[in-house]
Amino acid sequence: DTAVSQTPKYLVTQMGNDKSIKCEQNLGHDTMYWYKQDSKKFLKIMFSYNNKELIINETVPNRFSPKSPDKAHLNLHINSLELGDSAVYFCASSQGSFEAGYTFGSGTRLTVV
Amino acid sequence: GENVEQHPSTLSVQEGDSAVIKCTYSDSASNYFPWYKQELGKRPQLIIDIRSNVGEKKDQRIAVTLNKTAKHFSLHITETQPEDSAVYFCAPLGGAQKLVFGQGTRLTINP
Numbered sequence: 001d002t003a004v005s006q007t008p009k010y011l012v013t014q015m016g017n018d019k020s021i022k023c024e025q026n027l028g029h030d031t032m033y034w035y036k037q038d039s040k041k042f043l044k045i046m047f048s049y050n051n052k053e054l055i056i057n058e059t060v061p062n063r064f065s066p067k068s069p070d071k072a073h074l075n076l077h078i079n080s081l082e083l084g085d086s087a088v089y090f091c092a093s094s095q096g097s098f099e100a101g102y103t104f105g106s107g108t109r110l111t112v113v
Numbered sequence: 114g115e116n117v118e119q120h121p122s123t124l125s126v127q128e129g130d131s132a133v134i135k136c137t138y139s140d141s142a143s144n145y146f147p148w149y150k151q152e153l154g155k156r157p158q159l160i161i162d163i164r165s166n167v168g169e170k171k172d173q174r175i176a177v178t179l180n181k182t183a184k185h186f187s188l189h190i191t192e193t194q195p196e197d198s199a200v201y202f203c204a205p206l207g208g209a210q211k212l213v214f215g216q217g218t219r220l221t222i223n224p
Contacts, residue, residue: 041151041216056211102159104156104158107156
């Protein structure tokens, strides 16, 4: 069983569209994250949820909206997609946010054309 | 916010030799220091970590050393093998309760 699973793995869409990426973890962790990895491989945190509560919200355009229906799921919805949104988006989870190793999902490669 | 820098950005070594990657950070509240390995097209995976009350930790061919006074920690890989080729990230955990990733070091092992 995959510990942190994301869907879809690949997403190709046109500018202006709205899309969602889903993430689920079966590790029983209480904290989940979204990271964005750009073409230069920089990994930057976007959001963090602890027990369904938003605890980190970096400087991200408000076109990006995370939603956590329960502590095992963290979805990312993106409105009005732009070319610059093209990247690999990684979901991750950890038990607590202190001194805890993160387990990453396999990533979603988003291409906006 | 936390500033994290890794050096070098690329590293090429002969198979069997050792590789060392250094990470410097700015947040003195950082207390957890992991290293992640990301192979091409794959997810980042935790390979070793160290906490602030320990100076060194080893796991077979890999080790991490920490100098909290100087605010840097290093990844050491001995007897390198082709499968060690990947991008390595340091990601200290600071007072803001999030891992802040360095820019990555692309390690290439030459046979």
